[in-house]
Amino acid sequence: MVGRARRRVAGLAFAGRAAMLITAALQGLAGNPELPETLVRRLVGWQRGSGEVAERDDLGAATIEEIIDTGDHWLLHSLALNRRLPDPVRLRLAQHRDDAVRAALALRADGPREVFSLLAGDPDRLVREWLAQNKHVPADIRARLADDPDPEIRATLAQWWNGAPEPVRRKLLTDPEQSVRAAACSTYFRFLPHPVPPADLVPALLDDPATRAGSARHAVLTPETLARLAGDPDHKVRRELARHPDLPAETRDRLARDSSVVVQVAVFGREDLPEHLRQEIHENLERRTAVPVNPFDRDRDDDALIRAVEDNAAIDELRQSPLPWVTANPLPHVTSRYIGFRVAAARAAGSLPLEAVRTMLADEELDVRATVVSHAPHVVDVATAEQIEREWSREFRKNGWRPADSYPFPPESLRRFATDPNPGVRALAAGDPDLPTELLTGLATGPDPGVRRAVAGHARLPVAVLIALLEDESEHVVRAAASSPALPVTAMEEILDRAGL
Incomplete structure (x- = not known):
């Protein structure tokens, strides 16, 4: 009885593994640039994946119609993400009943104004939020989102549209919602360059706790303003002050000994910092790195833990600061x-x-x-x-x-890498377009799946070896082999047959 149960479990595991490998092969086919249109249309019938085939850039009109007719959520979602769709199809998807499909279109859309206009007035919040992140939206339509009734949409717009026209930027900086103002006057934006707030708004932004840190670097440093910012209890405000281009030496030196590591790191990177202070900061930070942060320390409250993590992140910045x-x-x-x-x-x-x-x-x-x-x-x-x-x-x-x-690396190095004991180095050999077939075969039949995956798409890999990789124990290798342009059409058909498509 026990033996029968074990055999059944083993059989189920084998069947599950076989299904996973078939899935990997179908995913690879979906991205294979040489998959014929007739096979692409067969692959549309696979509705248990994530719809990868709908993101192909060579979809014909008939195939697109078949995808839409399936009503499958993931196929339609992937179709909406496709940057090569005809404008009439985008317009249809902008009016689709599935909110997630319209949201995917909003994120990637680059089409006629009518599509953007529809999405800007969409009743679903996620659609408008993703539209706010889309740099292809015409400026006048994107500007409408600054008046969106949902503050999360306005905050998203403020973060993602660093090049917003000044009237839009002003509106966001003076928004009645604190979260929107904070996003519009942040110390971090999604793109560079970070926008500079209008000079006439800076005094009011400094008075607002939500925007003080983001505006500190742009303040006119009167004695009163300087004293207020240097003594602010929020270390983020003091950090931004430490980056001010006109910071007086006396305040700079005071911030060099600030209680916050984050502030010290900001001072450390200043060109005008005296060497003895730079060395002092560096030695202090080296001492701190010797004491690792334990996130499970029950003696720390949440705020103390957050500060410790921020301090460690700031110390890491010392190695890679611009x-x-x-x-x-x-x-x-x-x-x-x-x-x-x-x-x-x-x-x-x-x-x-x-x-x-x-x-x-x-x-x-x-x-x-x-x-x-x-x-x-x-x-x-x-x-x-x-x-x-x-x-x-x-x-x-x-x-x-x-x-x-x-x-x-030159070809002679890459060919030498093919027999290297380090699999990470061996994988580099695949970068030689003229790598001899015997070396390719050795790599494709070797013990490391990362190496087999690296050579699976090589143009000189013997077809028999490539087809054998479709049965590999690694899903990643199978997917790479199925996506190879060198895969014969007969092998593509066999994958679809085995999947019942």
Whole structure:
């Protein structure tokens, strides 16, 4: 009895795994640029996924009609996200009964005024909120959202439309709702450059707790204003004051010893800060980093925990702060004791003398060396770039970038990588368009799924090996193989047949 139960569970697990692999293959087909139109229309019948096929940029009129006729939520949602839709289709979707479909259209729409006008007056809040984020909306229609009855819509508009005309910006800055004013005069916006509030509104913005921090950097620093802002209990106000271009030296030096790490970090990055104070701040922050924040510490109240997290985030900024004045004059900072200064100097590596570049490429900090690679790959020799890439991959960083994304390794290096013991390095071999088929086959049949995924779409991969990857144990590999333009139509048809489409 127990044996039968175990076999049943094993059978169900196997069936579930097979279904997951079929799903991965169908997802790959949906993005395959060589999928014939007849097979695209068959794939429309798959209504258990997320509707990826509806985002293809080669959909014919008949296929679009079939998608609309399905009434399937995810297919229609993905269709609304498609940037290549004909204008008449966009107009139909703008009047669709499904709120989520109209919201998806609002987020991506780039079509006729009539579509935007309909969406701006849509009864659903999410539709108007996403429309407020869409940079393609004509300015006069987008401006209507500044009068939207929902303050969340107005606040979203204030955050996302950094280039709003002054009348719109003024309206948002003086909105009756505090949340809208705070969004319109924030210390952070979704896009650069951050808007500067009109000078005549700054005094009133400084009097408003919701907008004081966002306007502090733009204040006329009379003695009274300076004293008020420097003594404000909100550290965000003091931080923005610390970034004021006309900050008097006396106040600057006082803020350098502020009780808030966030404020100290803002002062640390000032060009006019005396070196002894910069060093004092740096040493203080180094002491703090030696004590990690425990988010489960029951002795801290919520406010104290938030401050501790903000302090740690501010300390992390020291390594990657923009510091444009350092980048504009990098040579004096190539050997700075401060990592962030050396990183900022490395951003200008392409303009530095060769000896300075060599110094940075020998820096003990990986961030400095990697910054040279990302900003001036042409000054980096192959051996050094490889060393930096290997060290980066060992640290398993999760920011989505790696040195090899910026550095064009030559074919001889890429072919040598194909037999490297490090799978992260082996995967780079797929970047050689002329990689020999025997090396490709070895990579595609190797033990690491990340490597198999990397080579699955290679144009020179033997067809038999590519088809074998459709049966891979990794869903990611299966999806990559199914999306390969080199996949034979017969294999595409077989995937659809197995899925019952």
